[in-house]
Amino acid sequence: MTTAEKTLRLTLGFALAAGLSACAGARPVREAAPEPAGHGGHASEPFAPSPFAVPLDAATLAKLPRETVQAAAHGESLDCEGVALDALLRATGALPADKLPGPQLARYVLVGARDGYRVLYSLAELDPGTGKRRALLVDRCNGAALGEEDGPLRLIAPEDARPARWVRQVKSITVVTAP
Numbered sequence: 815m816t817t818a819e820k821t822l823r824l825t826l827g828f829a830l831a832a833g834l835s836a837c838a839g840a841r842p843v844r845e846a847a848p849e850p851a852g853h854g855g856h857a858s859e860p861f862a863p864s865p866f867a868v869p870l871d872a873a874t875l876a877k878l879p880r881e882t883v884q885a886a887a888h889g890e891s892l893d894c895e896g897v898a899l900d901a902l903l904r905a906t907g908a909l910p911a912d913k914l915p916g917p918q919l920a921r922y923v924l925v926g927a928r929d930g931y932r933v934l935y936s937l938a939e940l941d942p943g944t945g946k947r948r949a950l951l952v953d954r955c956n957g958a959a960l961g962e963e964d965g966p967l968r969l970i971a972p973e974d975a976r977p978a979r980w981v982r983q984v985k986s987i988t989v990v991t992a993p
């Protein structure tokens with residue numbers, strides 16, 4: 815074997831080893847450094863920081879399209895209206911407008927209520943380009959504004975098989991990168 819052939823074999827060997835270790839997930843997945851909130855939420859722009867508190871003020875919600883949802887819980891049927899959670903996440907920069915970048919597949923959406931109840935969704939399950947699971951933040955059901963017991967904001971995920979992840983008295987929505 816000539817020196818040139820040996821060099822080629824060595825080079826190929828290293829390239830193969832490097833490729834295999836990358837495929838085996840040897841390199842840790844890292845997100846971009848946290849950035850201040852308030853960017854436009856496009857994939858080309860920096861990720862929202864983690865944790866990211868999604869604004870729930872009336873002015874933010876009023877800018878989003880209204881949607882309706884029919885849902886049933888414990889034999890009671892509900893006709894509700896409010897905003898789509900993915901639209902809220904996008905408008906506030908918590909969800910990119912384009913394809914969800916790989917590192918954001920490890921993000922979760924924590925919904926907290928005034929009574930201390932908490933539930934999780936994954937960001938990817940809510941992303942219209944990935945899990946496409948429908949969830950709405952509603953403020954009116956069966957023709958009336960929600961009262962203190964249920965509202966003023968209630969999260970409804972009509973595709974869930976039981977309403978355990980519907981959240982009454984929504985107080986906060988926080989997007990977090992899993993540790």
Ligand SMILES: Nc1nc2c(c(=O)[nH]1)N[C@H]1C(S)=C(S)[C@@H](COP(=O)(O)O)O[C@H]1N2
Nearest residue numbers: 887888927929931977978979980981982983
């Ligand atoms: N804030 C809050 N939301 C909540 C709960 C709760 O205890 N507190 N219970 C959950 C459960 S277990 C169910 S089954 C549904 C429906 O409860 P409801 O029929 O009492 O509204 O609400 C969910 N949302």
Ligand SMILES: [Mo]
Nearest residue numbers: 976977978979
């Ligand atoms: Mo429940």
